[in-house]
Amino acid sequence: FLHLANKLAEKGHKITFLLPKKALKQLEPLNLFPECIVFHTLTIPSVDGLPDGAQTTADIPITLGGFLASAMDRTRGQVEEAVRLGKPDLIFFDFAHWIPEVAKEYGAKCVNFLTISAACVAISFVPGRSPDELTVPPPGYPSSKVVLRGQETNFLSFLSYPFGDGVTFYERIMTGLVKCDVISIRTCQEIEGIFCDFIEREFQRKVLLTGPMLPEPDNIKPLEDRWHQWLNRFEPGSVVYCSLGSQIILEKEEFQELCLGMELTGLPFLVAVKPPKGASTIQEALPEGFEDRVKERGVVWGEGVQQPLILAHPSIGCFVSHCGFGSMWESLLNDCQIVFIPHLGEQIFNTRLMSEELEVSVEVKREETGWFSKENISGAVRSVMDNDTELGNLVRRNHAKLKESLLSSGIISGYANKYVEALEKLV
Numbered sequence: 414f415l416h417l418a419n420k421l422a423e424k425g426h427k428i429t430f431l432l433p434k435k436a437l438k439q440l441e442p443l444n445l446f447p448e449c450i451v452f453h454t455l456t457i458p459s460v461d462g463l464p465d466g467a468q469t470t471a472d473i474p475i476t477l478g479g480f481l482a483s484a485m486d487r488t489r490g491q492v493e494e495a496v497r498l499g500k501p502d503l504i505f506f507d508f509a510h511w512i513p514e515v516a517k518e519y520g521a522k523c524v525n526f527l528t529i530s531a532a533c534v535a536i537s538f539v540p541g542r543s544p545d546e547l548t549v550p551p552p553g554y555p556s557s558k559v560v561l562r563g564q565e566t567n568f569l570s571f572l573s574y575p576f577g578d579g580v581t582f583y584e585r586i587m588t589g590l591v592k593c594d595v596i597s598i599r600t601c602q603e604i605e606g607i608f609c610d611f612i613e614r615e616f617q618r619k620v621l622l623t624g625p626m627l628p629e630p631d632n633i634k635p636l637e638d639r640w641h642q643w644l645n646r647f648e649p650g651s652v653v654y655c656s657l658g659s660q661i662i663l664e665k666e667e668f669q670e671l672c673l674g675m676e677l678t679g680l681p682f683l684v685a686v687k688p689p690k691g692a693s694t695i696q697e698a699l700p701e702g703f704e705d706r707v708k709e710r711g712v713v714w715g716e717g718v719q720q721p722l723i724l725a726h727p728s729i730g731c732f733v734s735h736c737g738f739g740s741m742w743e744s745l746l747n748d749c750q751i752v753f754i755p756h757l758g759e760q761i762f763n764t765r766l767m768s769e770e771l772e773v774s775v776e777v778k779r780e781e782t783g784w785f786s787k788e789n790i791s792g793a794v795r796s797v798m799d800n801d802t803e804l805g806n807l808v809r810r811n812h813a814k815l816k817e818s819l820l821s822s823g824i825i826s827g828y829a830n831k832y833v834e835a836l837e838k839l840v
């Protein structure tokens with residue numbers, strides 16, 4: 414949303430950016446137009462079940478998301494007040510399904526800005542279909558590859574769970590999609606054209622695409638010296654970087670298996686993930702003897718790093734990711750080989766899009782139970798990092814071709830420009 418705000422500000426628009434206090438520190442440095450983008454903090458009310466001080470999804474395990482949704486819904490009065498004072502022409506939202514009502518009341522138009530794949534939207538949210546029917550793709554769904562298989566369809570059951578006060582996750586998203594003035598998705602025709610067309614047919618309305626909406630690399634502050642120095646020690650294209658985004662907290666056994674999988678690759682590696690469940694630090698959860706065995710070539714770090722800059726470092730050869738949609742775009746627009754280990758249904762769709770439809774990455778195999786083994790992690794990494802493997806060459810070639818076609822011809826900036834123009838026309 415902030416990358417989008419920067420694009421709007423670049424064209425001279427004024428933006429009030431509503432966010433919880435805690436997110437302010439992280440987002441402030443990414444505001445490239447402080448004279449146009451003003452942060453307006455909301456107080457997150459306390460809700461039974463929501464841990465004290467939790468304000469964003471990054472502060473809680475995924476299972477507590479419904480409590481955070483309730484808290485967000487209870488900021489409606491504060492949001493309405495900001496709208497009353499700011500008198501915006503447009504309001505952008507995703508999960509706050511009540512925004513269309515607020516917009517209408519204050520004479521604004523509202524834009525539902527989806528930051529998940531069009532494929533995930535297309536298969537999960539079809540007007541007239543109930544969430545119980547979702548275990549099979551809807552009629553006319555344009556891919557046999559970007560689907561959930563076997564036990565994975567269990568991921569869809571959360572759509573029917575309450576998510577906030579008196580509303581299910583499915584109803585929340587569907588309400589936003591049906592009642593907004595504009596549906597827009599952080600994607601592009603070149604990657605997801607067939608899915609965008611399907612959504613347009615099903616909702617019988619135009620869907621605006623923003624393109625990847627990534628910041629210009631030059632505008633971000635430089636990579637922390639600690640990582641710059643460490644990465645410089647290794648050969649170009651040799652280091653494996655692993656991150657699982659802002660939400661995933663692994664079980665201790667999974668965390669240890671991930672570490673052992675990295676060790677087994679024999680390659681240098683940097684893993685940046687949260688400490689696993691039940692541990693307050695990474696150190697206390699590492700496998701026995703691990704640090705001594707890998708100290709010359711491996712680091713496991715319990716805090717965030719500057720991912721876009723890490724990925725752009727020449728030593729990075731492979732990105733092991735959960736395939737959150739932001740990381741997916743970042744992987745695609747960098748040169749490293751890509752290995753996905755998705756954890757949520759939506760991340761599985763993104764992974765299948767990349768690994769099966771576009772064939773630019775590989776997916777770590779899981780057992781029926783969902784368990785991933787160290788051998789499967791290491792095997793997936795080696796399959797794209799070992800010299801001259803057929804699979805490694807295929808994904809490298811496809812990835813390079815796609816990246817080149819997206820970057821060379823101004824496609825990305827073209828999307829952002831057309832998007833802003835379309836919204837300007839709307840108001």
Ligand SMILES: O=c1ccn([C@@H]2O[C@H](COP(=O)(O)OP(=O)(O)O[C@H]3O[C@H](CO)[C@@H](O)[C@H](O)[C@H]3O)[C@@H](O)[C@H]2O)c(=O)[nH]1
Pocket residue numbers: 528529656657658659660661685716717718719720721736737738739740741743757759760
């Ligand atoms: O140490 C880190 C880890 C992440 N990032 C950045 O944080 C963002 C993470 O975004 P994403 O890859 O989308 O992961 P999540 O934070 O896990 O995203 C949530 O939201 C996404 C949609 O926006 C969904 O696709 C994911 O499934 C959901 O988990 C990316 O820009 C990363 O570069 C860092 O800068 N440093």
